[in-house]
Amino acid sequence: MTFYSLEFFLFLPLVFIIYHYSGDRVRRLVLLLASVCFYAAFRLPHLVLALVCVVSVSYVIGLRIDASSTPGRRIGLLWLGIGANLLVLIAVKYLPFIVACLNTLASKLSWGVSLPESPLLVSIGVSYFVFQALSYIIDVYLKTEAAERDFVLFALYLSFFPKLLQGPIERTADLLPQLRAPYEFRYDVVRSGLLLFTWGMFKKLVVADRLALYVNMVYADVHGNSGTALLLATYLYAFQLLLDFSGYTDMARGVARLFNINLTQNFNAPYLATSVADFWRRWHISFSRWILDYIFKPLQMSFRDWGTFGTAFALFVTFLVSGIWHGASWGFVIWGLLHGLFLAVSVYYRPWKKRLYKATGLQGTWLQQIWQTVVTFNLVCFTWVFFRAASISDAWYIVTHVFSDIVSVFSHGGFSQAFQLGAGKTKFLQSLIPLSAVLLLSLVKDKVDLFARPFWFRWGAYYLLVYLILYQGVITSKATFVYFQF
């Protein structure tokens, strides 16, 4: 079930009412059952099975690690838990890709054997709850968290429906105590949750999906489009992805607030980052904190005898894993490797950076800030090409042709050509107007406290938002979030 499906608009009020009027003892069970129903509504039994496996294995392993005092046994259980969780992830998400790679290798080496093709399964949500389960097991092993004994509470921690499909990837310390706390109805929290949900829906349906119309047309036929169209589509994709994913996160956080639960904020103006490292502190924050703590830091520690190279190599490996986590395709692998490469290079470049800005007199000026932001944004957009393109050859064509007609843009009105070959000027402008509106609103949103405004202003804003979603939103039955696939 997606957040903007008709079923969800019936499901959510029903769950809320039952939850609200239930006794304290059954409330968690109500939320857990609701979460399982929410997931089962996809009618894909393997997903529910994967969730049950991950919950049961992690629950038992957590308790066993906690009860064991022998270091050897503890580490054995840790690896058993990690292995079992990764096995579920591989079985659901990576098997077809691994089989295809092995078969290609076998045919290249003329082994004369081939494995039967593995069915391509939908893996919505699995990467998210597996990562959350891994962080729980590792934290229990490190004794930074105690193992949870209440099975219902633990299962709810992994499967709480607002964050089940697409995160945020919540840490035990952030979510479990909130789920354990007695329920309290707070009108202001519920109201702010509903507004956040609607705002997220606006970002997704009115802006991201409208941008997608232009981006999809251009990316579907890269050879038939001009360099300028490819360039514009890539920049617009950067915003489509941000608004799609942050729109989803807003909706998830909004829904969670109905139950008085505060989920992690996943985005902090990522395109204003002044370095790729800064970008990763602002983009998909719950995920980047995860790979920082559980992959990068242990690797950096293990490679510490190699000096700066050790850190650079740890970054490279971490982002390779990040690429693979996003999906079983070479495009994601290259996307991850590029981020790893940028960060690894920045480790060496860092001492020179300060000297360079000092020598040019830019150190600490607003010009330095703008320059760094522009460069970072363009580096990130470069990597999005591999993330979005249908194939590596398409991506390569785009990066080698974006500037192919840049001269004609300035001399012969190449922009209009970009519109003609792309998706038409109207579609392009239709994408730009809501985008500009949402970016402007995002800037002032936190400064203007809507709830402190007079009645007519608040309700005017609510109605406008709903009107725009209904009449300007791109509403189709097939719409889905980009990050669902991961």
Added chain:
Amino acid sequence: MDTMETLNGIFREVFDDPSIILKRETTADDIDEWDSLSHINLVIAVETKFNIRFALGELQTLKNVGEMVDLIEKKIRK
């Protein structure tokens, strides 16, 4: 010189800040950033100075400087 004093010297050197005064309650503010080498440089400097070796995961559990001092002293005694 006691462990705390030696550690204070290492912190000042690694973070290039002579004004650092460590207390047992001092905690690391979020210094571990993607582009930050200071954390690992600190680990290496402590290991070299005290001639000890931290195991993977030992440092993640430390809550403050006091616990770090205790861990170092425990390792020296071994």
